[in-house]
Amino acid sequence: MQISKRVSALTPSSTLEITAKAKALKAAGHDVIGLGAGEPDFNTPEHIIEAAYKSLVEGHTKYTPSGGLPELKKSIIRKFKDDQGLDYSSDEIIVCSGAKHALYTLFQATLNENDEVIIPTPFWVSYPEQVKLAGGIPIYIEGKEENSFKITPEQIEASVSGNTKAIIVNSPSNPTGVLYTEEELKAIGEVCIKHDLLIVSDEIYEKLTYGQAKHVSIAEISDELKKQTMIINGVSKSHSMTGWRIGYAAGNVQIIKAMTNLASHSTSNPTTVSQYAAIAAYNGPQEPLEKMRAAFEERLNSFYEKLTAIQGFTCIKPEGAFYVFPNVKEAAKLTGFTSVDDFAKALLEEANVAVVPGSGFGSPDNIRLSYATSPDILDEAVERIARFVKARVHN
Template sequence: MDSISSRIEKVNPSLTLAVTNQAKAMAARGEEVYGLAGGEPELDTPDHIKAAAIVALQEGRTKYTASGGIPELREGLAAKLAADNDLEYEPKQICVTAGAKMACFNAILAVVEEGDEVIIPSPYWVSYPEMVRLAGGTPVIVDTLESDGWKMTPEQFEAAMTPATKMVILNSPSNPTGAVYSEEELRAIGEVALYEDIVILSDEIYEKLVYGETKHVSIASLSQELYDLTITVNGFSKAYSMTGWRLGYTAAPPAIAEAIIKIQSHSVSNATTFAQFGGVAALEGDQTFITDMREEYDGRRQFMLARLQAIHNVRVVEPKGAFYFFVRTGDIGLKSQNLCDKLLSRYKVAAIPGVAFGYDDGIRLSYCTTLDILNEGLTRFEQFCREH
């Protein structure tokens, strides 16, 4: 008797984690690998955040909390959302989760039923379609265009909708493209969502990493009507280099917030208690870490853009946020998985195949690494492109 759920059989494993693990295994064998696949800042978590968690441990803050999180953190997040995003939420509308990935999953489970459709612009973060499938829904992929800056247009959104459409997922700034939707673009997409009461899941985990004159805008802040339809997802992983802490959150209209907290009460119960006290310190402490990291990444972004633009058989759109480049590699003549396998095995450069993001003629390269690794990795990638 087959004991594996049919739901699981529909789900693909994470290619991003697979590539990262393969590169780590090679490095453990003593091979020098130039990792351009990473999805986490290489910087350590700031000391004052670590100190707060240590104090929490020393004081015995090791027991269960309310499923939605400790009051201090939910209140701090409500204040942060008001100050940074022009969003007014009561602490009870906020659920602190074990990472922003869980925040997305909770939000999808709270809204999506068997047979519901969820519109996802491609290239997309690898886990969105799989989460929808696990919830019993059907992902509807909208292929965005390089000429549109890898952003879904209102016309594409409207064309993809059916009577079964329940949710649309927006990720701005985007993983893997670095695309950032402007206020005007968000308003236009919001109008389409409002017309059919489509719930918006707005994943804003990279909000602190936007460059130049680009501004991050939360779609829920644009009107009361959009606020009432939007679940905002964010977390501490990228802004504070706290990936392993597993600390994210949702902010949602009251009924959806209550459903999300109910789901969490029957899964992990609550985010790790002492990690939540680290989150409080992150919000209340010196924010220059973020400014310094953004400036450092902006320099690497410009360095990488110049290097990639000099390679004749690839194409790139300048990313305005996050810490990735989505590189068009169709002219090389290899599908993305094959390309990345050769790049890693022969040139010792780790990259993520675009097929993981729903676009097989491209790859994702990350610049959240040291400048030395970035420089050598790009040199080897350029050599690879010349030889193919």
């Protein structure tokens, strides 16, 4: 049976691939530490689990509207108003089977053949593949490391063509953990308005910021920018609900309607029990979120300090999410590898530490490590990496 060309051309998710390899080695008896997965190690808060169970007992096990439960949309609307001062109506919101599915549905609903989408590098691994699946063409702009991996208005201006349809903004960023300031977003927004670009604002890590860093949505800067922006968010990272698969998009009514029509022919609706869980996530106590955020910040500070002490490692300190993205080109060279990909492969095979090569994110000199795991495991991982580097340098 022949596989379609569009699917055959896909690059597998490097994050899921490295996680699968680590699990396979663990199953074979190897003591592998996996720092590849992008999910909190905390369980979903108890009140959310209880709400899900209650919904099942009460018989909420049937289809819901394709765009999501009205009650959940109300909770999302209230969240936008409380957190960002943004006003949305129910017909400006669609609930999807995760933020990833919201992005996929958005691109399917808005892109035509050969439409171009500007994607800053480093990028989350699924952005370009989803654009290509919708017939679009990814146009990459390098977020230079000396500029904290951020792109500039001048770079956008130079990349816009007659086919440019949209731009993706991800803040806090996966994989770098950096945030755009309000001033930076405003400057980017001015170029987007000038060229009538749809702004796809991925804000899935919105609740996970550290130090003095503050998340700002480009949609809250002005009414004009709000009209240009589709916000993508969800409960996966903020409420430790990755497996529940609830995300959403908010923005232009026509786009939301098109996305809802598409969803009606693909998923029918997001999982019903998960929608009730998401209602509890937004309506219930938020203290578990702060507890998790504070734990991640503590881990970051310790992990970052120890990681950057390793010979050949340099790193911009993240301000959000739960990843560090060090440049290890020098470490790879010192340890006898011609590429960071080979260095990362050896880390897994020889040091039993699974990290994600930066090449999957469009940054071949870097690796991504998740600190969404216990401090003891992080300490052991750093020790293994340090020993690995030290032994090879001295040999």
